[in-house]
Amino acid sequence: MSLELVIGNxxxxxxxxxxxxxxxxxxxxxxxxxxxxxxxxxxxxxxALSPNAQVPLLIDAGLTVFxxxxxxxxxxxxxxxxxxxxxxxxxxxxxRSYCAMMHSGYSALxxxxxxxxARTPTPYPISDKAQADIALLEQCxxxxxxxxxxxxxLGAMGIIDTYYAPVMVRLDRYGxxxxxxxxxxxxxxxxxxxxxxxxxxxxxxxxxxWSKLER
Ligand SMILES: N[C@@H](CCC(=O)N[C@@H](CS)C(=O)NCC(=O)O)C(=O)O
Numbered sequence: 001m002s003l004e005l006v007i008g009n010x011x012x013x014x015x016x017x018x019x020x021x022x023x024x025x026x027x028x029x030x031x032x033x034x035x036x037x038x039x040x041x042x043x044x045x046x047x048a049l050s051p052n053a054q055v056p057l058l059i060d061a062g063l064t065v066f067x068x069x070x071x072x073x074x075x076x077x078x079x080x081x082x083x084x085x086x087x088x089x090x091x092x093x094x095x096r097s098y099c100a101m102m103h104s105g106y107s108a109l110x111x112x113x114x115x116x117x118a119r120t121p122t123p124y125p126i127s128d129k130a131q132a133d134i135a136l137l138e139q140c141x142x143x144x145x146x147x148x149x150x151x152x153x154l155g156a157m158g159i160i161d162t163y164y165a166p167v168m169v170r171l172d173r174y175g176x177x178x179x180x181x182x183x184x185x186x187x188x189x190x191x192x193x194x195x196x197x198x199x200x201x202x203x204x205x206x207x208x209x210w211s212k213l214e215r
Contacts, residue, residue, distance in 0.1 A: 002029055002030060002031055003023070003028060003029065003030035003031070003058060003059070003060050004030060004031045004032075004033055004058070004059040004060075005019060005020060005023060005030050005031070005032055005033070005056055005057075005058055005059075006033045006034075006035060006049060006050075006055055006056060006057045006058075006059070007019070007020055007032060007033070007034060007035070007055050007056050008034075008035055008036075008037040008055040008056075009034075009036060009038065009207055009208075009210065010117065010200055010201075010203045010207055011116060011117055011118055011204035011205070011207040011208075011209075011210070012037070012114060012115055012116060012204075012210060012213050013037065013055060013115070014110075014114075014115035014166035014169075015054070015055065015056055015068050015166075016055050016056045017166050017169075017200060018056070018068045018072075018162050018163055018165065018166065019056035019058065019068050019071045019072075019162075020032070020056065020200065021162040021165055021194075021196055021197065021200070022071070022072060022075060022081075022083075022159060022162040023075070024196035024199075024200075025082075025083050025157065025162065025196055026075070026079070026081045026082055026083055026084070027082075028075070028079060035055060036208075038208070038210045038212075049064065050064055050066040051066065052066045052067060054066070054067075056068060056071060057071075058071045058074065058075075060074070060078075068103070068163070069099065069100070069103055072099070072159045072162075081159075083156070083157045083158050083159070083161075084158055084159055085158060085159055086155075086156070086158060091154050091155075094144075094154065095153075095154055095159060095160040098140065098144070098153070098160055098163070098164075099159060099163045101140070102163050102164060102167070103163075105136075106133045106136070106137065106167065107133075108126075108127060108129035108130040108132070108133050109126070109130045109133035109134060109137075109167070109170065110133075110167075110170075112126050112127060112130045112215075113126065113130070113170045113173075113174045113176075113215065114213045114215065115166045115169050115170055115173075116173060116213060116214065116215070117169055117173070117200065117201040117204035117205065118201075118204055118205045118207075118209075119173040119174070119214075119215070120173075121172055121173050121174075121175050122174075122175050123174070123175035123176075124174040124175060124176070124215060126174070134171070134176060134179055134180065137167065137171075137180070137184075138179075138180045138181060138184060141153060141164065141184055141187070142180060142181045142183055142184045145183040145184060145187055146183055150183070150186075150187065150190075151187075151190055152187075152190075153187070161191065164191075165191050165197065168187070168188045168191045169192070169201075171188055172188055172192060174215075
């Protein structure tokens with residue numbers, strides 16, 4: 001039986017992108033199911049599918065796995081991922097720490113600049129708190145790129161890169177990339193150039209605009 005990934009709108013759903021990108025870069029075969037998060041009954045649809053009533057969720061042979069961190073762990077444990085957690089235990093611990101940090105942090109940047117893959121990159125005014133999130137991103141991600149020498153955050157591509165991909169979209173689309181180091185700017189370009197990312201962005205551009213999330 002094939003894997004099924006339930007996702008939201010490609011234009012806006014950053015958490016969906018994380019799981020979708022992980023499956024895609026690893027070339028796992030999966031079926032996509034879409035739920036329009038702008039529809040009136042989207043929550044009912046989600047409640048019928050998953051206890052957390054959010055996207056993404058992964059269905060594998062009748063088992064429902066929800067929340068991106070659990071999905072990443074499930075895939076890493078049960079599938080042979082070319083781009084998963086690092087082999088080295090210390091790097092693996094680092095990767096997990098930075099993913100957990102993404103999962104629970106950067107809230108000002110995330111709420112002020114919703115992911116919108118179709119936004120024309122133009123400068124956008126942000127608060128001091130969101131500015132501090134960017135400084136932290138630079139310190140953490142720029143630091144990883146300088147320490148490990150790239151091309152991805154811990155050297156080879158992995159779950160950590162899929163986890164930060166939506167933030168790279170934000171930095172680019174809200175004209176914020178000029179505020180980060182050349183290493184991080186090159187990394188943003190590298191993530192956006194991934195064929196899977198380009199496919200997601202193109203699909204997102206074709207979707208309906210949801211004015212609530214347009215800035
Ligand atoms: N912690 C969850 C967050 C998932 C999440 O916030 N998904 C958003 C879409 S990007 C969602 O389902 N929003 C609809 C809602 O919460 O009602 C994860 O890691 O998967």
